[in-house]
Amino acid sequence: MKKDDIFEFFRRLAEANPSPDTELEFGNVYQLLVAVTLSAQSTDVGVNKATRKLFAKVKTPAQMLALGEEGLKAHIKTIGLFNSKAKNVIAMAEILVRDHGGEVPADRDALTLLPGVGRKTANVVLNCAFGAETFAVDTHIFRVGNRTGLARGKTPLAVEKQLERKVPQPFRVGAHHWLILHGRYVCKARTPECWRCPVVDLCSYKAKVLEKGAKPEAAKKPRGKKESKP
Template sequence: MNAAKRTEIFSRLREINPHPTTELDYSTPFELLVAVTLSAQATDVGVNKATKKLFPVANTPQAIADLGEEGLKRYISTIGLYNAKAKNVVATSRILVEQYDGEVPRTREALEALPGVGRKTANVVLNTAFGEATIAVDTHIFRVANRTGLAPGKTVRAVEDKLEKTTPQEFKRDAHHWLILHGRYVCKARKPACPECVIRDLCEYKDKTPS
């Protein structure tokens, strides 16, 4: 995979989706932080169903803190690992109220120090809420990066580091959205839709599905 091929891959993904974004519903950085925290091992559709009921009732750190764990669980009980997530979201909300005047911090270090917030969640918030050119690697991106040859790596962090190093600057801000959506709808885990793929001639996957 060379620089020219990478540029062409991202150019084609941009052509079919010029303004990609997350499929999680949110209107503020805090809502995004909550939604991404809830999305671990859950679908965006499932999270959106829960937050559609939650956010009209509580969508600020103070409101979530006031709701408490038991109160929050009533809204997110359809999401996997909801007990642990309720504990983390409420704890995070209290920290934001007490230490950040109810605002979501804009540094990786501060975000990753919040309960239940790992590197991927921090990257999503920094990118989607604050416009930074971070690349959040989830299972879809890990698969696409390895399968296509775009950024092969044995670990999520290795793939992230390689994407950070090799993705042309003009594509960096939107790169992880394009790759997530490509993995979710085209380069699917069990049966990739290679005949319908806009980058099939650039992809280095040896076992392409036939038309």
């Protein structure tokens, strides 16, 4: 995707949604960190259902430690991998209290040292809580980046590096959210809804679905021929 097309790509997404934000519910930076940690391999909707009562009781790492691992499990048992996630969240709370005065550090290296926190989670927290120009590449952003030609790469880190290099101002802070929401609701994995996509003419995807209810062109090809990659 050319430089001018990239600017237009984000201009249109921004016009449609001027103030994008995460769909995770939280009241402070610590709750955001916990919510993002719990969201791994889970939906935001499922995490929000589990954390509403939890966050009414727990607003700080110290309160999480007081709740304890078993108490936390009782709140998040509907979330996938809740046993390991509960263990990580409690260990995370211990480190935050011991080493950071109960505050969430605004530093990627410090964040990724916390149990259960990888680069993607750290990038989400830095972006949503501290306004950093970070790009947390989840499955949606990875798909949109490769499918549209905006930022191609074989790994999430490769796509992230492409986005860091290509996304222009004034879209860098909001780009993470626009791409996730676009991938979640329009540029879907199985059947992208190209017929209602605001950037369809800028996209390099060859198997576009230009009519509602149609199937991707790649799916119609006879066996033996290579399908277009998403």
